[in-house]
Amino acid sequence: MITLIGKKLAKxxxxxxxxxxxxxxxxxxxxxxxxxxxxxxxxYTITEVRDVExxxxxxxxxxxxxxxxxxxxxxxxxxxxxxxEGSSFEFNRQGCSNKDCDFRDMCFPEEIGKGxxxxxxxxxxxxxxxxxxxxxxxxxxxxxxK
Numbered sequence: 001m002i003t004l005i006g007k008k009l010a011k012x013x014x015x016x017x018x019x020x021x022x023x024x025x026x027x028x029x030x031x032x033x034x035x036x037x038x039x040x041x042x043x044y045t046i047t048e049v050r051d052v053e054x055x056x057x058x059x060x061x062x063x064x065x066x067x068x069x070x071x072x073x074x075x076x077x078x079x080x081x082x083x084x085e086g087s088s089f090e091f092n093r094q095g096c097s098n099k100d101c102d103f104r105d106m107c108f109p110e111e112i113g114k115g116x117x118x119x120x121x122x123x124x125x126x127x128x129x130x131x132x133x134x135x136x137x138x139x140x141x142x143x144x145x146k
Contacts, residue, residue, distance in 0.1 A: 004034040005046070005067050006059035015045045015072045017111050022058045030054055034064070042143055043072035043111035071143050077106040077127050077136040083120045088144055091118050101131055106138070117144040 009016070018038040025035055038044065048068035056064040076091070083089045091112050098104070112118065124138040 001037045001069055002033060002050075003038060003044075003067060003069055004030060004054060004056065004064040006056075006061075007053060007063040007065045008060055010046065010049045010065035010067050012046055012049055015043055017041065017043050024058055028056075030056070030064075041111060041113060043074055044069040045072040071145060072111070073121055073140050073142045074109050074111055075106060075124065075138065075140050076109055076112070077103060077130070077138055079134065079136055083139075085120055085123055088117055088119050091116050091141070096132060096134075098131060103127075103129065107136075112141070112143060118142065119144050 005016070018035070018040060020040055021031075021035045025031055028034065046067045046069055050066040050068070052066040053063050054066075055062055078091070091114065093108055093114050096104070096107060101107075118141040120139055121142055122140040124140065127136040127138040130136055
């Protein structure tokens with residue numbers, strides 16, 4: 001999918017999470033090609049930087065660059081049983097009240113919502129360092145494209 005991103009941020013292989021559009025975006029003539037195809041809270045990876053720039057008042061140097069993005073991959077910890085590389089599953093966050101855990105970001109990744117469908121990209125093996133003793137799998141996933 002094609003979108004626009006600040007010129008200084010437009011680097012192949014870079015990832016970003018789209019949180020929400022700026023207020024100024026609602027009346028911008030590039031809104032359809034810039035933000036309308038992005039889903040709030042999702043991670044994207046830039047796969048191609050095109051040689052086209054546009055003016056944009058909200059970005060540094062007031063310029064954006066055309067880029068091609070795809071949904072980004074995320075490393076998570078999950079207890080999903082019966083999943084294997086290439087399969088899809090519904091992501092369910094772990095029941096954990098330990099707010100100070102060093103691994104919390106992998107059990108509660110901000111870019112994947114509860115119940116979102118993910119594709120299991122790569123198995124990174126069993127994860128035995130959970131402070132609560134949960135049996136977890138470390139894996140790389142990508143949100144399923146709708």
